Amino acid sequence: MRFLLDAEQRAFADALRAMLTAADTPAVIRDWSRGDHTRGRALWSRLAEAGVFALAVPEEYGGLGPRPVELAVAFVELGRYAVPGPLVETAGAAVLLGEPAPARRFLPGLAAGADLATVAAPGGYALDGDAASLRLSPAPDGLYLCTAPPGPVRRSLDPARRLTALPPGGELLTPAVPYDRALTWIRLATAAQALGVGLALLDRTVAHVRQRTQFGVPVGSFQAVKHRLADSRTALEFARPLVLGAAVSLRPEDVAAAKLTACEAAYRTARTALHLHGAIGYTAEYDLSLWLTKARALRSAWGTPEECRDRVLAAGL
Amino acid sequence: MDLTHSPADEEFRTEARAWLRAHVPRTPLPSLETEEGFAAHRAWEAELAADRWSVVSWPERYGGRDAGLLRWLVFEEEYWAAGAPGRVGQNGVSLLAPTLFAYGTQEQRARVLPPMATGEVVWAQAWSEPEAGSDLAALTSRAVRTDGGWRLRGQKTWSSRAAFADRAFGLFRSDPAAPEPHQGLTYLMFGLRDPGVTVRPIGRLDGKPAFAELFLDDVFVPDEDVIGEPGQGWRIAMSTTGDERGLTLRSPGRFLASAARLRDLWRAQGSPEHSRARVADALIAARAYQLFAYAAASRILDGARLGPESSMNKIFWSELDLALHETALDLLGAEGELADGAWSEGYVFSLAGPVYAGTNEIQRDIVAERLLGLPKGRR
Ligand SMILES: Cc1cc2nc3c(=O)[nH]c(=O)nc-3n(C[C@H](O)[C@H](O)[C@H](O)COP(=O)(O)OP(=O)(O)OC[C@H]3O[C@@H](n4cnc5c(N)ncnc54)[C@H](O)[C@@H]3O)c2cc1C
Secondary structure, eight states: OBOSOOHHHHHHHHHHHHHHHHTTHHHHHHHHHTTOOHHHHHHHHHHHHTTGGGTTSBGGGTOOBOOHHHHHHHHHHHHHTTOOSSHHHHHHHHHHTOSHHHHHHHHHHHHHTSOOEEEOOTTSOEETTTTOSEEEEEETTEEEEOOSOOOOOEEOSSTTOEEEOOOSOOEEEESOOOHHHHHHHHHHHHHHHHHHHHHHHHHHHHHHHHHOEETTEEGGGSHHHHHHHHHHHHHHHHHHHHHHHHHHHOOHHHHHHHHHHHHHHHHHHHHHHHHHTGGGGGOSSSTHHHHHHHHHHHHHTTSOHHHHHHHHHHHTO | OBOOOOHHHHHHHHHHHHHHHHHSOSSOOOOTTSHHHHHHHHHHHHHHHHTTOSSTTSOGGGTOOOOHHHHHHHHHHHHHHTTOOOOTTHHIIIIIHHHHHHHOOHHHHHHHHHHHHHTSSOEEEEOOBTTBSSSGGGOOOEEEEETTEEEEEEEEEEEETTTTOSEEEEEEESOTTOSSTTSSEEEEEEETTSTTEEEEEEOOTTSOOOEEEEEEEEEEEEGGGEESSTTBHHHHHHHHHHHHHSTTTSOHHHHHHHHHHHHHHHHHTTOOGGGHHHHHHHHHHHHHHHHHHHHHHHHHHTTOOOOTHHHHHHHHHHHHHHHHHHHHHHHHGGGGGOTTSTTHHHHHHHHHTTTSSSOHHHHHHHIIIIISOOOOOOO
């Protein structure tokens, strides 16, 4: 029993953080939101070099995985910098394409960052269908590779998330769809990403209330302000062990619990962040908005709170 | 990253489980907040101690098993899952004992700890005063130097179970001329039946005489009952409040067991839709608390100390405890109103969680200032 990241895992997080700090992600996100993927693709390549997309890919197909703990570590950082793109979908696709034939054909490209994959949840939209080179539809009779062009881009509450419907059918890749296993990875990555989003929102808000003065003092010295931020910190710090614990166990109920808690903590933090920034928090111009809108979108992506609770109760946790 | 216990720790779990199965009273003991219940719980402590289960993490020479933090967590999981009684000695065990391990003398440890481990001497915490609650440093009770010791004068209040306990530990102002309120305080131990001590029980919300106020009129304390250096009381006391708010006062095992019982209750009621979210959230929060504790324990085993993060812990467990019990009473409907119900006593106790061990407002201040680095403001 040693429930703590090791030095290598911490170094991995630090390295990603250094790279992403230098990447000026707000500018990348704004380009991506307009459908200009150039800088996003360049960042994607660097993430691939760092091994981010190889973590769910087994070694025999060019990956480093399966390494769910490292995946969680990486996705916290991707969330912290609000990196755009079908990140969790690409990680999930690696699991979805795990049958030998599609694995041989697609996984090396995914691990190397050459391919961006998106996955449409049954009945849902695919994220960034216009940017993804692999568009996957899991259906009851098998896993389909979408060969027709995706539908028109629909605007998400999070401008960086470009949603498209996938036309039904396409090429049948395999009749066996490990959808539940893929969903577990997708939810884990989403939970970690949400935790990162929440941590970034908290950091930015703490910095803001320390320097914004009203009534002659920093607003961060008012107790009502402090206590909301203390609650955010507490909620996020108790989501963190659930995310890491779920990565260790990979039990679907643990992942559902982590997804629910991390997304809830991030969303609550987003509400607090918006409020404590005052009117500036309500503007699209200010970079905070890039995280605010993502917190809302992640809350229902890949499992609403109620779906996650059902999973927990069905298993008895 | 590893969540599996070593085979030796699992063996320890098995041994604890077997012992508890054989010994946990089949009918619940009467409330430990009553005289009769207090005596029954004291006897239970003796039974635990006879087989070295009362303070498993302590060194063997004081009655423990040298089991370490991880096994303590394992033991607590088994203890509460077995439905074992509440711990009457908890204030001594979770507050005074860590203080003595850190600041006490060899002589004090040898004298105080073994009878604490057996329940023969039950300790009360005498910190709060009528005019010193959240602002504990405002305390005015005095310790005046005398031959071979100190004389205590003043009043303490809200001292849990002091009505039936044997001894108390608390802070006293030994240097009223000190420039700052938290300077010139001395931390010491005294007997609740010593000459000059008057104990007045106070009925709590449910009328049980759980806590008490203490009137101290020239109570003599010998030098050997001073903890650490005179005048250093604040620093010593604060170093152990982390323990109270942190792991040791409210172990994860307790909430895991309560959450599992809540889930069973919900199912027994036909899994009503209206409570689904609250039951799921309680299960998840109990699991989060367990994993947070495992992470904290791993850090402590690496040599770190729990700092202000214990304040997050305190906010979290107190709110979880309330939510668990409120949900249970709501599920029970009319039955939930009955004062002698299985959940009722726990509910009344959980109501106090956000107040004692430093109110949650005080904890939020600590989190905001010491973890987030926000400026100190007007309190
Ligand atoms: C069941 C129970 C058991 C207890 N057991 C013990 C014991 O064994 N030994 C012992 O010494 N004490 C014990 N206490 C006392 C407990 O530690 C105090 O009640 C607590 O510290 C709060 O002090 P107070 O009651 O004087 O409230 P006050 O300090 O008067 O606070 C009243 C309200 O004002 C708020 N408040 C005060 N200051 C601030 C601030 N700066 N910012 C925001 N809000 C503030 C508080 O949060 C609270 O809501 C116990 C209390 C209870 C309820």
